[in-house]
Amino acid sequence: MATILNDEQLFAEWKQEIKVMSGRIIDMRQALRAELERLGTPGNWAHITKQIGAVLLFPHPPPTHPPTHPRSAACLALPFHMLAASLSL
Numbered sequence: 001m002a003t004i005l006n007d008e009q010l011f012a013e014w015k016q017e018i019k020v021m022s023g024r025i026i027d028m029r030q031a032l033r034a035e036l037e038r039l040g041t042p043g044n045w046a047h048i049t050k051q052i053g054a055v056l057l058f059p060h061p062p063p064t065h066p067p068t069h070p071r072s073a074a075c076l077a078l079p080f081h082m083l084a085a086s087l088s089l
Contacts, residue, residue, distance in 0.1 A: 025054060 004010045026049075033048040 004014050029049050029051075033045045036043075036045045036048075
């Protein structure tokens, strides 16, 4: 990291890559929300485009099992490559 931060050219490239990455995340969030709304999926999906960052949190009802239960985190591996962890406390 110090190499990138201390080199003007590398730092400029890094900042541009961050902008591209954040733009892609915003685009994907907008596309996901639009598709959910187009399909008439029940619920309010505004939180998808209001949240920031690379992590997307979906509100859900409290789990019916204790937090130590294996179902507290569900891995949606193939084909989605997603990990959904329960955040209900």
